[in-house]
Amino acid sequence: MWPRVRAPGAGGAHSLRRRLLLLMLAAVALASGLQAASAYRTALGNADALFDAHLQTMARSVQGGGPFGPDGFEPDISVQIWREDGVLLFGAGRARLPGPAVIGFSEAVVDGVRYRVHTLAGPGRAVQIAQDLDERRGRARSLAFDAVWPVALLGLLLMLAVWAVIESSLAPVVRLRRNVAARPAHGLSPL
Numbered sequence: 001m002w003p004r005v006r007a008p009g010a011g012g013a014h015s016l017r018r019r020l021l022l023l024m025l026a027a028v029a030l031a032s033g034l035q036a037a038s039a040y041r042t043a044l045g046n047a048d049a050l051f052d053a054h055l056q057t058m059a060r061s062v063q064g065g066g067p068f069g070p071d072g073f074e075p076d077i078s079v080q081i082w083r084e085d086g087v088l089l090f091g092a093g094r095a096r097l098p099g100p101a102v103i104g105f106s107e108a109v110v111d112g113v114r115y116r117v118h119t120l121a122g123p124g125r126a127v128q129i130a131q132d133l134d135e136r137r138g139r140a141r142s143l144a145f146d147a148v149w150p151v152a153l154l155g156l157l158l159m160l161a162v163w164a165v166i167e168s169s170l171a172p173v174v175r176l177r178r179n180v181a182a183r184p185a186h187g188l189s190p191l
Contacts (some may be wrong), residue, residue, distance in 0.1 A: 017170050024162045031154025036148045047140035051131065053120070054106065059120040059129045070087035076135040078115070080128040089125065100126040107133070 050184065056079075062079060078093025083158050086099050095110045100119040115130040 001074045016173070017166065018116050020166050020170070021163060024166065025159050028155060028159050030163055031153060032158070036151040036155070039147045040144045043144035044140050047143045051116070051136055051140070055105075055116065055118040055129045055131060056120075059118050062129070063120050063122045063125075063127045076132040078128075078130040080130075082124070082126045082128065091132070094132070095130045097128055097130055098127055162173050 058077070058079070062081065069082055073098050077151050078095035078097065079090070080088060080092075080097055081090040082100055088099075095108075095113070095115050097110060097115070097117060098107055100121070102117075103121050103126075106117050106119070108117050114133040116133050116136060117130045120127045120129075
């Protein structure tokens with residue numbers, strides 16, 4: 001009687017399938033994770049640049065006598081107009097910023113709240129536009145997550161596709177393994 005031959009590590013075909021699945025799914029997950037992280041960082045940077053451009057546009061509009069009244073600003077925006085001798089001419093919003101010390105962009109903390117401030121100097125006056133950094137970053141994160149979820153969804157769909165391709169490609173090998181395992185050790189008929 002012939003000894004029964006077993007493949008190394010019982011279930012060799014399963015082991016091959018498992019290794020292929022793990023390696024391919026790990027590669028897809030890693031690539032999707034890197035792409036999602038890149039999309040998130042890019043979206044945060046773009047949102048930050050967009051919010052800064054918005055502050056600049058508002059400052060130019062106010063400096064030029066734009067159509068803003070005390071209630072015409074977003075809730076997280078504060079506006080102050082200073083005369084060149086340091087007298088506050090107009091103030092709207094939550095923040096009461098100190099007088100304009102830095103022209104351009106800066107950050108300030110008022111009553112424990114951090115603000116991104118844009119100061120624009122003009123003839124005889126300076127305009128300060130400030131935005132609550134926590135609210136701004138919350139909005140930026142929301143925009144960034146909106147950019148990430150399609151990447152994550154595509155990554156999951158790609159993982160499902162890889163799983164289906166590997167399963168269907170290895171199906172003949174699995175059938176062959178079952179046939180060999182069910183065959184008597186002394187059977188010499190063709191496979």
